[in-house]
Amino acid sequence: MATVETVRGPVQADDLGPTLMHEHVFALSTEHVQNHGDGLWWDEEVRVADAVSKLRALRDKGIKTIVDPTVWGLGRYIPRIQRIAQQVDLNIVVAAGLYVYEELPQQYAYRGPGLLFDVPEPMITDFTRDIAEGIGTSGVKAALLKCCVDAAGLTAGIDRIARAVARTHRGTGAPITVHTSSPAQSGRLAVDLFRSEGVDLAKVVIAHAGDSNDLDYLMELADTGATLGMDRFGLDLFNPTPDRIRTIAALAARGYADRIVLAHDANCFIDYFGADQDAARAAIMPNWHYTHISDDVLPALRESGVTEAQIEQMLVDNPRRYFSGKAS
């Protein structure tokens, strides 16, 4: 039976239960925090306690698993996540990969096939180690791969990262979540690149597809076998909740409930919005938090004609299939 690696070790894919497929615990720039925040607006103990309480509230809604695609570029730091996971009865699944929109980090610019230091692709080496052996010395293994194809498209750096992710997928079997720009419809570029690399598209989530209400675009992606990440509930500035609901209901009515997963792309703390971010977020994005789906979105989907079985597919069956290859 398939097992899935989590921060607290492997669990059976059948035991993942209701799963939000794209939530961050933290989204940070480590250098920003260390140089401009530590002792000022960043207090490690306060932030860990806050995360524990927010994730417990989510667990109390019946969500059993979150997939946290926080990688290098978003401040991945597994020891902190381990501290939190020890205090919350929630599976937290973590990722390997890179979060950049255009440029390759310098740390990979000079090493690789045909480069100054002519070695095998170091990103594949690093991502594979995260999956096969564990991240750093934490003992925690990544269970998925993450990269971005944003509005800038397949720049030289993005192309190299996406191919390294694809080849790591082929070597390890780990599924992929790719950040995309729905206004630029960059999901197409991602799918085409992955297909050219022999990726099993049933193992790909097109993250942020839910920012689009273009049914033709969404069905085109889903028809490749990929799964649509309807994963930014509460980020109304990208697409208001009623429109997201209407789009999911329309897709479900057309038979696509087996190609949809749900999430908020939320976090306990993000260092993008200044020190007083709670107030800023409450004013601008009041629904961008972990329990909006449980409290508001699921009832609205039911009212829109989405059945209980279809909701179960989106929350339970599709995540299980993504991580296990097991048909629902």
Ligand SMILES: [Zn+2]
């Ligand atoms: Zn995200």
